[in-house]
């Protein structure tokens with residue numbers, strides 16, 4: 049790795065405005081995370097967890113209330129017997145068939161030893177019995193499904209295994225099944241049901257409102273080709289991008305869409321985003337608002353305009369230039385108390401900023417630990433502009449190394465959105481680096497994943 053020894057590292061050398069100290073990526077992550085906390089815990093029925101979005105996070109430890117299995121049951125179709133009725137040397141004995149045990153019905157009462165009870169897998173074993181001899185090991189040979197059960201006696205012998213699933217051999221009441229902070233998995237839903245639970249205490253799933261700003265935007269769903277956007281106008285891809293990223297991060301997205309570069313329109317859209325509609329009171333809980341665009345220095349930068357003008361609804365404004373490429377202009381605030389993360393509008397900047405700043409915030413809201421970087425070697429060399437952390441879309445090779453993701457036509461410019469198409473991770477190259485060499489170890493942030501099990505309680 050080639051580094052830049054100039055004292056300009058940490059300053060923004062890449063712009064023609066006067067160089068000034070930029071906020072580090074870590075400081076901006078901390079500023080974002082300082083504004084969010086794990087959401088409250090609510091009891092959600094197991095059926096709703098099974099049917100709903102995956103990956104809910106437990107707010108409480110989960111302990112079994114009932115034993116699994118709940119009773120001693122047959123593990124094979126066959127005959128329930130008392131071992132002392134079968135010769136210890138393994139020779140065969142003929143016993144009268146004294147009853148039937150079926151799944152879903154209590155074991156036949158009485159009977160006692162000296163006989164055999166016809167029993168099907170899953171049926172409770174009679175109290176006096178302590179083993180099941182599989183039917184294929186007996187004179188009966190097999191049961192006919194749905195057929196008569198007429199045999200009056202059966203010849204069988206002691207078997208090496210009892211084929212009885214003992215009450216509570218799997219789970220005992222009070223056993224810890226999962227911890228606060230763990231993700232709800234399909235297996236947990238099933239085991240919890242078996243262990244007598246009907247609901248789990250999970251953190252509320254975060255709801256994130258996303259909206260784009262820019263008078264150049266036309267709704268992407270309107271179609272970019274027909275009708276062709278008027279000159280100078282482009283499809284609003286960012287609100288789709290953010291909504292999909294929010295979902296992938298483990299939250300629900302409310303897509304407000306695009307608003308023009310008009311401060312009052314943005315204020316109204318923010319009210320809409322946080323669920324306040326013309327005096328009707330709070331709407332659905334929104335935990336975070338994410339906007340794109342309008343945060344740089346342009347005359348029509350509407351987010352900056354709203355952040356700069358006094359407003360009762362606006363609090364805790366924090367406008368920052370972050371030592372990050374792409375993704376330098378960033379801002380934070382609260383709108384009607386709801387944390388608002390304002391990302392730059394350039395789609396690659398928005399994508400990178402989401403991965404670095406918003407995905408960790410979603411993880412914290414959900415009760416998870418934010419996704420971590422992993423160490424990967426670079427498969428090839430590339431040059432890196434110094435002065436800011438350079439985030440590079442990469443793809444992971446079968447060897448585990450990463451190579452720079454290139455657009456299908458070979459373009460790999462910092463703002464080529466098509467370079468994102470083949471990327472499965474972002475390489476985070478330190479700000480002093482001018483060249484990444486093949487074999488260099490890099491911090492790489494995988495793009496899938498929602499974070500790891502969290503600490504549970506705040």
Ligand SMILES: Nc1nc2c(c(=O)[nH]1)N[C@H]1C(S)=C(S)[C@@H](COP(=O)(O)OP(=O)(O)OC[C@H]3O[C@@H](n4cnc5c(N)ncnc54)[C@H](O)[C@@H]3O)O[C@H]1N2
Nearest residue numbers: 260262284285286341342343344345376392393394395397
């Ligand atoms: N004089 C300066 N100009 C700029 C600076 C600066 O510091 N001084 N910073 C540059 C950097 S870095 C970035 S990044 C951009 C970010 O600017 P904004 O957040 O104000 O973004 P916009 O100007 O609104 O848009 C930038 C670019 O992205 C396109 N865009 C915006 N929204 C969408 C959307 N929803 N879907 C698709 N594409 C979108 C927009 O059309 C512009 O091309 O500012 C630099 N300028």
Ligand code: MOO
Nearest residue numbers: 374375376392397
């Ligand atoms: O820093 Mo801007 O986000 O590169 O394009």
